[in-house]
Every structure is written in C-alpha cells, then in structure tokens.
Amino acid sequence: MNTSTGEKNVEVVDTGIDETENLNHSEEILILETLGKEYGGSDPHISRLTLESPNSPDFIEGFYFDDANLVFQIKGDTVKARQVLEDASGSSKFKLEKIDGNKYSQKELNIICEELNEKFRKLENNSVKRNMSSWGVGSDHVYIKLMVNTPQKRGEFLKEVMYSPAFRFEGREFPVINEMVGVSDTLGISIRPEYPVFSTESYQIKFMLDNQSGSDIIYGDMYFITFEDENGIWREYPRGGIVHAIGYIVENNTQAELKASLYPDVFPGKPGRYRYFNDVRVDGKGILLMVEFRLSSDENELKAAKKTVLPKS
Structure with missing residues (x-):
C-alpha cells in the first residue's frame, strides 16, 4: 500500500x-x-x-x-x-x-547568540543537542528553551555547549497533567498506530491515517503525545524542536502516514500507555484525533506485535 x-x-x-x-x-x-x-x-x-x-x-x-x-x-x-x-x-x-555595563545590549546579546549558533552547528548529535528546542535574543538575555529543563539538563548544556551569564533557561522541569481525549474513528476518518506497541528505545513512530469521509481532510505537523504515569495520571510528553505551519491534504479514499518523534535519550519513556493527538479539518470542521499505543521493553512482546493493515481504497 x-x-x-x-x-x-x-x-x-x-x-x-x-x-x-x-x-x-x-x-x-x-x-x-x-x-x-x-x-x-x-x-x-x-x-x-x-x-x-x-x-x-x-x-x-x-x-x-x-x-x-x-x-x-x-x-x-x-x-x-x-x-x-x-x-x-x-x-x-x-x-x-x-547602556552602562550593568545590562547586556542587543548588540552584545546578538554576538553571544551567534557564538551559540556556531557551537550548536559543531555539537555532536547527542541528547544535549536534541534537548535544545529553540533559543534567541530577549530584551536583556539570551533565552534557551529546553525540552526537559531540569538542573541536570541545564548542567549538561553548560558543560558541553557553552556558558554565559546572559543565558536564561526556559521549558518545563516536570511533565504537566494533560488528560485530554479525542476520537480514533469518526465520520469515516480513522487513525491507528503502525504497531500496537513500540520499543522504549524508539526515536520515531508512525501512525496510519485513513480517509473514507467522502471529503478531503487537512492535517499538519503539530501534534502532541501524552503518557500515563505510575499513578494513572495522564501527562504531556516533552515536545522538541520548532513546528513549521505546513498543511497536508489527504484525499478521500486514500491514506497517509504520520510520524512522531520520541526522545528516549532526553526523556526515557517507560513501558506503558501513550496517546498521540493530531487536529484535522474536514469540511471546515476541526476534529481532534487520538490514538492509543504502548511502549515496551519486552523483546518477545515487540517481536509478536503485528503491523497494522488498512483496508484497500
């Protein structure tokens, strides 16, 4: 297919x-x-x-x-x-x-930010680099947004990338509660995981979007993932990178493959239940699609998982 x-x-x-x-x-x-x-x-x-x-x-x-x-x-x-x-x-x-020396000027901050850009370009593609979501010049500082903004992650950044008193770190230290729900099958639109279970070591997972609605649907690269913690509370999985506002059309009676990134070296995913969300539009109406999947570290379970087969168009 x-x-x-x-x-x-x-x-x-x-x-x-x-x-x-x-x-x-x-x-x-x-x-x-x-x-x-x-x-x-x-x-x-x-x-x-x-x-x-x-x-x-x-x-x-x-x-x-x-x-x-x-x-x-x-x-x-x-x-x-x-x-x-x-x-x-x-x-x-x-x-x-x-400007009298007690505050960074925009010129000074731009120089610091350009040095950071150069450090980033030369940085080995490791967990420290992947944890950097975005950065730029603020009014009196250089902000650095981390996917996971813990003291440990900030320390790793300052050690392996660059140190400056002008840096101000942003981002969440702990995953926030997000118990939102959506639908996986409605109005002829359905979404399923490529496999019902993925490895906890996965960096990328896929989902199959099937359009049998009678109309074209539009979806984008903006998505989010939640996970169930040890207390049964659903929390938001950290997001990384900058999402570009790109829209895609999926014509009626066709399918599309959606991809999502996990960051096991930045935020190790534990075995358990996860949910993927993507907001699609059909005939001008927004629909929040949700599909549940699991992560596992059990090799036998992963080998036994069967790939999703969608009906032929």
Missing part, C-alpha cells in the same frame, strides 16, 4: 513578523520603518531599522519592545541621541535606555 497516495502539501506559513505585534505597536513600527529608510542605505529590501543598517548611528546599541513601549538602547549622551532619533523619525514615542 502506498501510504502517500492522495497526500499533498497545501500551504507553508511564514510567521516571521507577528501581525499582532503590528496591531499593538503600529506607531512604533512606523518609527522603525522610517529609521530603516533613513539609515538603511540603498538596499530597497530593508524595510525596518536593524542593528546592521549601514548608516545607523553608533550610539544605538539595540532596541526592543517593553510591553507597549519601543525602547532604544543608547551608548553615551541620551539627550543628544533623543534629538537625533526624533528628527530622523518624526516622532517622540519611544523610550531610551542608557
């Missing part, structure tokens, strides 16, 4: 600029656009001020949004800096923050 039959990519959403940000900071965004034209040189692709704008004044060490306020980080005379920026932008709706 060709599980890719009927499945096609329908959209890629670039979420580079947050439209909510534009609505909340319309006047401040206009200031950045005006300064971008003033200091951007001859490059027509530069629409806003950046720290790389070729003609930007040397006194600008960075800028960021603090709630509703646009804040420029300034080195040196703030009175003179305000006059220059007001004349260039035609607005006074911004704040100034003097």
Whole structure:
C-alpha cells in the first residue's frame, strides 16, 4: 500500500513578523520603518531599522519592545541621541535606555547568540543537542528553551555547549497533567498506530491515517503525545524542536502516514500507555484525533506485535 497516495502539501506559513505585534505597536513600527529608510542605505529590501543598517548611528546599541513601549538602547549622551532619533523619525514615542555595563545590549546579546549558533552547528548529535528546542535574543538575555529543563539538563548544556551569564533557561522541569481525549474513528476518518506497541528505545513512530469521509481532510505537523504515569495520571510528553505551519491534504479514499518523534535519550519513556493527538479539518470542521499505543521493553512482546493493515481504497 502506498501510504502517500492522495497526500499533498497545501500551504507553508511564514510567521516571521507577528501581525499582532503590528496591531499593538503600529506607531512604533512606523518609527522603525522610517529609521530603516533613513539609515538603511540603498538596499530597497530593508524595510525596518536593524542593528546592521549601514548608516545607523553608533550610539544605538539595540532596541526592543517593553510591553507597549519601543525602547532604544543608547551608548553615551541620551539627550543628544533623543534629538537625533526624533528628527530622523518624526516622532517622540519611544523610550531610551542608557547602556552602562550593568545590562547586556542587543548588540552584545546578538554576538553571544551567534557564538551559540556556531557551537550548536559543531555539537555532536547527542541528547544535549536534541534537548535544545529553540533559543534567541530577549530584551536583556539570551533565552534557551529546553525540552526537559531540569538542573541536570541545564548542567549538561553548560558543560558541553557553552556558558554565559546572559543565558536564561526556559521549558518545563516536570511533565504537566494533560488528560485530554479525542476520537480514533469518526465520520469515516480513522487513525491507528503502525504497531500496537513500540520499543522504549524508539526515536520515531508512525501512525496510519485513513480517509473514507467522502471529503478531503487537512492535517499538519503539530501534534502532541501524552503518557500515563505510575499513578494513572495522564501527562504531556516533552515536545522538541520548532513546528513549521505546513498543511497536508489527504484525499478521500486514500491514506497517509504520520510520524512522531520520541526522545528516549532526553526523556526515557517507560513501558506503558501513550496517546498521540493530531487536529484535522474536514469540511471546515476541526476534529481532534487520538490514538492509543504502548511502549515496551519486552523483546518477545515487540517481536509478536503485528503491523497494522488498512483496508484497500
């Protein structure tokens, strides 16, 4: 059976600029656009001020949004800096923050973040690397989001990747309770695991999505997994990486193969019950699909597990 039959990519959403940000900071965004034209040189692709704008004044060490306020980080005379920026932008709706060594500037944070990027590129593909979900520059720090944010995992990162006082770690230390439920078979749409049981050592598992609904269905790469702990409480399995907003169409009378990642070297999965969730849409209606599976370390049980066979279209 060709599980890719009927499945096609329908959209890629670039979420580079947050439209909510534009609505909340319309006047401040206009200031950045005006300064971008003033200091951007001859490059027509530069629409806003950046720290790389070729003609930007040397006194600008960075800028960021603090709630509703646009804040420029300034080195040196703030009175003179305000006059220059007001004349260039035609607005006074911004704040100034003097950089005096007690706080990291955006320029300094960008340098630290670029060093982190380089360390990541050279890092061996191990559990420390896989535990890094995302990172970037905040207003006064470099944030690092870990799938599992425990003292041990933070220590491993600082030892094997990089140390900086500018780092601020984010992410959950303990799996949160998530007792959500969905459906595995409804309106001609069904989902089943490739096998009823997978190894606790699995890095990737698969699910079979069957569409007999009479309509096309759409699903994406956004999914989550829950597991039942030793007390019978369902908790959310840690998620890793950045999920891209890509949608796929599964035509009627066809199947698709869905994949999910596990991270046994980051968060060892214990034998037991697990659930996979994916939100699909059919005729404009959202349906939360859920399918249950198990993880096991019993070799005999794993060998005896039979592969799912879907009916022919």
